[in-house]
Amino acid sequence: MQTQNFGWGFVNFDQLFDDVYPRLHRYCTRMTADADVAEDAAQEAFVRLLHRDVTGDAAGVRAWLFKVATHLVRDGARVRNNRERLLRANPMDTVEDVTPELELVRKERIDAVRRALETLEDRDRTLLLLREEGLSYRELALAIDVKASSVGTLLARARRRLAGALNGEET
Amino acid sequence: MRHPDAGRLQAFIDGELSLDLAGVVERHVLRCPTCQERVAELQAAESRVGQALGLLEPVQDLEAARWEARRRWAVRRSATHRKRLAAAAVALLFVGAGAAAAMPGSPIRAWLGGDTPAPAAAVATEARGAALAVGLVEGRGRVELDRGVRLELRTGPDDRIRVAASSPGAFDTGAGWVRVTAHGTEAPVRLELPAVPHRIQVLVGGALRLEIRDGVLHRAGLGAVALPESDWLAVDLDDGGPDEQ
Numbered sequence: 001m002q003t004q005n006f007g008w009g010f011v012n013f014d015q016l017f018d019d020v021y022p023r024l025h026r027y028c029t030r031m032t033a034d035a036d037v038a039e040d041a042a043q044e045a046f047v048r049l050l051h052r053d054v055t056g057d058a059a060g061v062r063a064w065l066f067k068v069a070t071h072l073v074r075d076g077a078r079v080r081n082n083r084e085r086l087l088r089a090n091p092m093d094t095v096e097d098v099t100p101e102l103e104l105v106r107k108e109r110i111d112a113v114r115r116a117l118e119t120l121e122d123r124d125r126t127l128l129l130l131r132e133e134g135l136s137y138r139e140l141a142l143a144i145d146v147k148a149s150s151v152g153t154l155l156a157r158a159r160r161r162l163a164g165a166l167n168g169e170e171t
Numbered sequence: 172m173r174h175p176d177a178g179r180l181q182a183f184i185d186g187e188l189s190l191d192l193a194g195v196v197e198r199h200v201l202r203c204p205t206c207q208e209r210v211a212e213l214q215a216a217e218s219r220v221g222q223a224l225g226l227l228e229p230v231q232d233l234e235a236a237r238w239e240a241r242r243r244w245a246v247r248r249s250a251t252h253r254k255r256l257a258a259a260a261v262a263l264l265f266v267g268a269g270a271a272a273a274m275p276g277s278p279i280r281a282w283l284g285g286d287t288p289a290p291a292a293a294v295a296t297e298a299r300g301a302a303l304a305v306g307l308v309e310g311r312g313r314v315e316l317d318r319g320v321r322l323e324l325r326t327g328p329d330d331r332i333r334v335a336a337s338s339p340g341a342f343d344t345g346a347g348w349v350r351v352t353a354h355g356t357e358a359p360v361r362l363e364l365p366a367v368p369h370r371i372q373v374l375v376g377g378a379l380r381l382e383i384r385d386g387v388l389h390r391a392g393l394g395a396v397a398l399p400e401s402d403w404l405a406v407d408l409d410d411g412g413p414d415e416q
Contacts, residue, residue: 017237025236029229038229039236046240051247106226113223132224137187152187153178156213163216166223 017046020062023133024069030129031073033114041072063142066135070126070143116165124158131155174206175199181213242385245400246366249328302335308347312371315350316408320360322373323403326386327363332371335361359405364398375408 021042028038045068049061117125123144130140140155141148175183175196182188183196200206305312312332316322327333334342334349336358343350351360364371364383373381382389388396388404398404 014237017240018233021233021236022231025231026227026229030224030227033227035229043236043240043243047243047247050240050244051251110226113226116223128220129224131185132221137182137185150178152180152182152185153176155185156177156181156216159181159213159216159220162223163219166219 013050016061020065021046024065027066027129027133028069028073030117030132031070031125032076034076037073037076041069041076044072045069059136059139060142063135063139066130066133066139067143074122112169113166116162116169119165120158120161124154124161127151127154128158128162174203177209177213180206180210184210184213184217238385242366242368245326245386249326249366249400253328302333303342303344303349304329304331304333305344305347305349306331307365307367307369307371310367310369311347312369313348313374314362314371315348315374315377316360317352318376318408320351320375320408321358322406322408323359323361324383324388324398324406325361325363325403326366326398326400328366330365330367332365333363335363359403361403373408380408381406 024045025038025042028041029035032038032041045065048068049065120128126144127140130143135143137148137151140146140151146154179188179192179196180200183193183200186193188196200210307330314332314334332349334351336342336351341352343352362373364386366386368385369383370385371383372379373383380390383398386398388398388406390396396404
């Protein structure tokens with residue numbers, strides 16, 4: 001059984017991984033739309049956690065993981081210069097027993113969500129997606145380097161903008 | 172009370188306000204139609220965003236992801252370890268040379284002083300003894316042993332199979348395979364296996380007995396056992412399962 005001292009006591013790596021990885025991977029997938037980049041970034045964040053002496057409480061470690069993954073996703077996207085490819089990629093699970101027409105509609109809806117996300121500023125998009133993964137305001141503040149007291153305002157604005165962009169995609 | 176701003180209302184909806192402050196905001200919202208409308212708008216935006224993002228759900232294989240993270244970590248740790256060893260060796264060399272130069276009568280001191288010609292470059296020799304390394308072929312390798320041989324395994328420092336036999340024996344090698352024959356049964360044959368992705372088979376007396384995939388030992392009926400990186404994992408090839416020392 002793997003244990004690692006993260007500065008707040010010994011934690012079981014498997015438990016930490018099981019708790020955070022699904023959310024981290026989903027967050028990365030939503031950030032990048034590239035399944036390979038997302039998986040790579042989420043795993044790499046955990047590798048770095050194991051490899052380095054990361055200290056802090058549980059919330060701090062979670063925020064650290066999301067922060068590292070955010071940078072990795074951004075770096076990966078920048079290096080690959082794959083913005084166009086991102087829109088074409090479909091990292092989602094393929095649903096069996098659906099007609100080609102339904103699958104096409106589904107892909108169009110996914111692309112519309114992606115385009116709406118792309119209209120957001122980087123920080124707004126990051127904040128929104130992190131919140132969707134259940135990070136508290138304190139964790140969000142640590143992850144994007146803002147004051148916790150500013151998170152509510154930033155979050156409200158980001159949601160309003162994304163909702164507006166989604167409505168624009170539908171019209 | 173003045174109208175709470177959007178950020179405070181958002182924090183109220185998200186349950187991120189202190190109990191006292193949440194009570195104050197709640198009492199205000201209950202009396203204020205304007206703020207009730209703003210709360211409804213924020214909740215509608217939240218719901219709209221949540222539904223849309225729900226479409227972006229990835230395929231996840233938690234077990235595979237955990238294994239891959241561990242494998243990467245093992246590779247990186249090995250690389251770091253090698254760098255530290257190399258740095259330590261260089262430092263030791265300099266310290267040794269410095270000490271030798273400081274010793275009266277040492278040939279290095281005399282050489283530095285110009286009294287004697289520089290020594291000829293040493294011929295690099297590697298005392299292999301009963302040990303060798305074999306590269307993998309497309310990530311695959313094979314080790315063949317005689318019956319009765321004791322085997323010990325661990326993860327090695329590079330991308331080759333390293334075989335060490337402390338008893339007299341003979342090696343035959345080819346691309347991706349090594350055969351150890353005429354080895355005694357007292358001392359173990361030790362295998363260090365790569366940290367990179369691999370699939371290595373161990374045959375005893377011509378029969379497949381073990382398979383090691385990506386640092387995990389697989390043996391029929393015994394499940395999987397991860398190879399250690401420092402200790403040796405002793406494996407009874409005749410019967411029973413692997414037993415970590």
